[in-house]
Amino acid sequence: MKFIFRYLKPFIGIMLVGLAIKTFGTLIELALPYILEYILDEVVPGGGKLPDILLWGGAMIVCSLLALVCNIKANRMASKVARDCTEQIRHDLFYRTMTLSAKQIDTFTVPSLESRLTTDTYNVQDFIGKIQRLGVRAPLLLLGGIVVTLIMDPFLSLVMLAVLPVIFVVVYLVSLLGVKLYGKVQKSVDGMIRVVREDSQGIRVIKALSTVEQEHARYDAVNRKLIADEKKASLTMGFVNPAMTLLMNLGITFVVLIGAYRVMGRQTEPGTIVAFTQYFTMISSATLSITRIFMMYTKSTASAVRIAQVTDAPHDLVVLPEEAFPRKPESDGEYLVFDNVRFSYGGNKDTLRDISFSLPRGASLGIIGATGSGKTTIVNLLMRFYDVDEGAVRIGGRDVRTIPDEELHAKFGVAMQNDFLYSDTIAENIRFGRDIGRDQIVRAAKIAQADGFITSFTEGYEHVLTQKATNLSGGQKQRLLIARALAAEPEILILDDSSSALDYKTDADLRAAIAAHLDGITSVIVAQRVSSVMNCDLILVLDEGRMIGMGSHRSLTEHCSVYREIGESQMGGSFVE
Numbered sequence: 001m002k003f004i005f006r007y008l009k010p011f012i013g014i015m016l017v018g019l020a021i022k023t024f025g026t027l028i029e030l031a032l033p034y035i036l037e038y039i040l041d042e043v044v045p046g047g048g049k050l051p052d053i054l055l056w057g058g059a060m061i062v063c064s065l066l067a068l069v070c071n072i073k074a075n076r077m078a079s080k081v082a083r084d085c086t087e088q089i090r091h092d093l094f095y096r097t098m099t100l101s102a103k104q105i106d107t108f109t110v111p112s113l114e115s116r117l118t119t120d121t122y123n124v125q126d127f128i129g130k131i132q133r134l135g136v137r138a139p140l141l142l143l144g145g146i147v148v149t150l151i152m153d154p155f156l157s158l159v160m161l162a163v164l165p166v167i168f169v170v171v172y173l174v175s176l177l178g179v180k181l182y183g184k185v186q187k188s189v190d191g192m193i194r195v196v197r198e199d200s201q202g203i204r205v206i207k208a209l210s211t212v213e214q215e216h217a218r219y220d221a222v223n224r225k226l227i228a229d230e231k232k233a234s235l236t237m238g239f240v241n242p243a244m245t246l247l248m249n250l251g252i253t254f255v256v257l258i259g260a261y262r263v264m265g266r267q268t269e270p271g272t273i274v275a276f277t278q279y280f281t282m283i284s285s286a287t288l289s290i291t292r293i294f295m296m297y298t299k300s301t302a303s304a305v306r307i308a309q310v311t312d313a314p315h316d317l318v319v320l321p322e323e324a325f326p327r328k329p330e331s332d333g334e335y336l337v338f339d340n341v342r343f344s345y346g347g348n349k350d351t352l353r354d355i356s357f358s359l360p361r362g363a364s365l366g367i368i369g370a371t372g373s374g375k376t377t378i379v380n381l382l383m384r385f386y387d388v389d390e391g392a393v394r395i396g397g398r399d400v401r402t403i404p405d406e407e408l409h410a411k412f413g414v415a416m417q418n419d420f421l422y423s424d425t426i427a428e429n430i431r432f433g434r435d436i437g438r439d440q441i442v443r444a445a446k447i448a449q450a451d452g453f454i455t456s457f458t459e460g461y462e463h464v465l466t467q468k469a470t471n472l473s474g475g476q477k478q479r480l481l482i483a484r485a486l487a488a489e490p491e492i493l494i495l496d497d498s499s500s501a502l503d504y505k506t507d508a509d510l511r512a513a514i515a516a517h518l519d520g521i522t523s524v525i526v527a528q529r530v531s532s533v534m535n536c537d538l539i540l541v542l543d544e545g546r547m548i549g550m551g552s553h554r555s556l557t558e559h560c561s562v563y564r565e566i567g568e569s570q571m572g573g574s575f576v577e
Contacts, residue, residue, distance in 0.1 A: 003305075003308040003312075004128065004304050007085050007088055007089055008081075008085055011081045014080070014081060015081055015132065018073075018077035018078055018081070018132060019132070019136050021070050021073055021074040021077070022070065022132075022133070022136045022137055023140060024070055025066070025067045025068075025070025025071045025074065025137075026136065026137045026140040026144070027140070027144070028063045028066055028067040028070070029282070030140070030145065030148060030282070031063060032060055032063055032064065032278075033274075033279050033282075034148060034152075034275060035059060035060050035063070036060065036274065036275055036278070037269075037271040037272055037275035038056065038271070039056050039271070040269075040274060040275075071137075074133070078129050078130075078132035081129075082128040083125070083129075085125075085128055086128065089124060090121050093116065093117055093121065093307055093311055094117060096313065097310060099315070100310070100313065101385065102380065102385040102386055103386060104316065106345070106346070109190065110197070111193035111194035111197055112187075112194075112306075114193050114197070115186065115190050116303075116306050116307055116310060120186065120303035120304075120307050121303070121307065123302075124300050126296060127296045127297065127299070127300035128300075130292070130293070130296055131293060131296070134289045134290075134292065134293055137286070137289070138285075138289035138290050139286070139290070140286075141282045141285065142290065145280075145282045145283040145286070146161065149279050152276070153268055153272055153276065156258060156259055156272075156276055159254050159255055160252075160255050160276075160283070162251070163247045163248065163250065163251040164287070166247060181229070181232055181233035181236055182233055182303075183302040184233070185226070185229045185230055185302075186302060186303065186306060188225050188229045188230075191222045191225065191226070192219075192223060194222075195218060195219050195222050196219070199215050199219065245284075248280075248287065248288075251280065252277065252284070255273075255280055259273040317384060317387060319401070319402065319403070319404050320399075320401045320402050321402065322398075322402045324399075324401070324402070325392065325399035325402055327402075328394065328397040329397055330361075330396050330397040332360065333359070333360045334359075334360070334394075335358075335359055335361035335363075335395070335522060336358065336359040336365065336382070336395060337357075337392075337393070337395075338355050338356055338357050338358075338381075338391070338392075338393055339356055339391050339392045340356050340391040341356070341381065341388050341390065341393060342354065342355075342388065342389050342390040343377060343381060343388050343389050343390075344389060350389075350545055351374050351377050351545050352374045352377055352378070352381075353546055354546065354547070355374075355378065355391070356391075356547075357538065357540060357547070357550060359537070359538055361520075362519070362522055363522060363523075363537040363538065364522070364523045364524075364535075364536040364537050364538070365523070365525070365536060365537070365539075366525050366527065366532070366533025366534075366536030366539040367379075367524065367525070367533070367542065368528065368530065368533050368539065368541055368542070368563070368566065369528075369541060369543055370528075370542075370543065373542040373544060373545065374542050374544075374545045375496075375526045376496055376497075376526060377545075378526075378542075379414075379494055379524065382395075383400075383408070383409065384400045384403075387401060395411065411490060411491040412490050412491075412493075413484075413486055413487075413489075413490030413494070414494045414496070415478070415484065415485040415494070415496065416496045416497075417496060417497040417500055419498075421468070421472075421481070423466060423467045423468075425459075426454055426457075426461050426462070426463050426465065426480065427441055427461040427462060429469075429484065430444060430445065430461075430483050430484050431487065432484050432487075434487070434488055440487050440488075440489070441461065441483075441487055443517075444483040444484070444486040444487040445479075445480075445483045446513070447486055447513045447514060447517050447518065448479045448480070448483035448513075449502075449509050449513065450476070450480055450482070453476055453479075475501040475502050475506065477501070478500070478501050479502070479510075482495065485498075486514075486518070490521070491522060492521070492522045493514070493521050493522070493523040493524070494523075494524045494526075495523070495524070495525045495526065495527075497526050497528065499527065499529075499532055500527075500528070504531060507529075507531065508531070511535060515535070530563070531570070534553040536553075538550065538552070539551065539553060539556055539563075541556060541562055541563045548560065548562055549562065
């Protein structure tokens with residue numbers, strides 16, 4: 001709960017005002033049964049006249065209306081605090097999610113992050129709102145009712161109070177168990193979100209391969225797991241209200257029976273019994289509200305812990321001082337440098353081993369190899385999505401671990417194979433929230449071979465894409481992504497298998513346009529097609545994380561059998577120019 005209280009600090013003032021209004025309204029509610037008891041036991045038996053009865057009856061009406069107004073005002077203030085506080089929590093959670101390292105995202109998983117941003121924040125908001133509405137009213141009604149009934153008739157009050165300790169023990173024990181149970185429920189929600197997310201993204205493939213039934217079975221499995229966890233949690237927490245209702249009904253029955261006996265013995269007045277039943281109802285309602293608070297506390301605690309795990313996650317990719325990795329002069333041919341790099345995901349089997357190469361400024365690097373050979377990992381290390389286990393990665397003589405994130409990432413223009421496009425205009429998808437003019441957008445689109453199909457639309461660059469850009473072909477999507485990467489005129493252009501959907505002619509035109517119009521840009525092209533990298537100044541051939549070939553297209557054709565076999569299988573026979 002420390003996490004929630006941290007965010008509530010700026011709202012202490014308005015919360016205190018709201019709590020004061022809620023307190024005043026609750027105290028007025030507590031006075032109503034007492035006024036009724038006075039009317040029944042004092043005004044009526046004393047031969048009260050109609051004006052007296054109307055006076056006190058009018059007082060009850062005024063008090064009721066005043067209590068209503070106070071409660072409405074306090075509830076609105078509570079809702080505002082809950083809404084504004086949760087807005088800040090969501091803001092911080094989303095920001096921290098965006099700044100998590102790739103390793104941390106792998107640990108949390110994307111579905112889990114999604115549920116924390118949605119379900120968990122909702123649970124926290126619900127708790128903040130209701131704790132303000134019920135956290136004052138319920139205890140005041142409970143304690144105030146007990147105090148008033150003790151003053152009115154101590155004996156009957158003790159009868160009523162006999163059941164309260166049992167109730168609170170039950171609530172406390174069940175709430176402790178509920179925290180663990182609701183934590184399991186949220187993990188099951190994560191699993192369901194993951195399956196739904198995967199199936200929604202791959203729905204076309206699922207239909208094409210006729211695996212709908214298999215995916216339905218997989219969804220049913222996680223759904224049954226979620227239902228089982230929810231059932232266990234709800235059965236446990238659902239025991240509280242019925243048990244409390246039973247105990248409270250037993251208590252009020254004893255109060256009425258004993259009260260009737262005392263009225264017959266003239267030890268208690270009838271109005272006192274009527275007031276007692278009302279106070280007992282208040283106390284019962286307050287006790288049930290307190291149990292709901294405990295149940296909400298259980299849920300929100302589990303959710304707050306999950307949110308805090310993200311917001312309080314340490315920044316594991318901190319910028320190191322240059323003293324740790326001194327800057328080296330950028331000599332000829334050493335703009336991009338991998339120096340004996342070794343890397344593994346999660347400390348398991350090495351993904352990259354003994355990777356060393358250097359690339360001059362303005363040159364082009366091609367990386368080719370089978371799936372899982374480590375091609376994309378080199379890109380990830382270059383942009384410092386992960387830190388190397390051994391060795392160093394340098395840009396312009398500076399170790400990437402010493403370059404601030406904004407400065408480092410501003411150097412890159414990146415196009416990934418499976419990157420995303422907004423449901424927005426083509427122009428905005430290329431601009432991508434950056435300060436980029438229309439001329440730059442059009443220029444980038446022309447280089448990326450996208451201007452032709454863009455201008456074929458009636459709206460041109462203002463053509464609105466559907467969600468996931470389903471109104472574009474795969475090749476058109478990739479050309480827009482490449483245009484996005486080029487628009488900011490980066491120092492380093494990274495194309496990670498981003499031309500796989502392009503035909504050979506368009507791919508060749510793209511490479512020719514980049515070479516003609518982007519002189520001086522350093523480019524890194526990751527591909528599985530030899531034709532995409534054969535014109536690069538330097539080509540790396542990877543196999544199972546090792547560099548088995550490095551050089552120009554011609555030298556690799558002559559001396560690297562793997563590269564030669566890949567080229568011949570793709571292009572048919574000899575492909576040496």
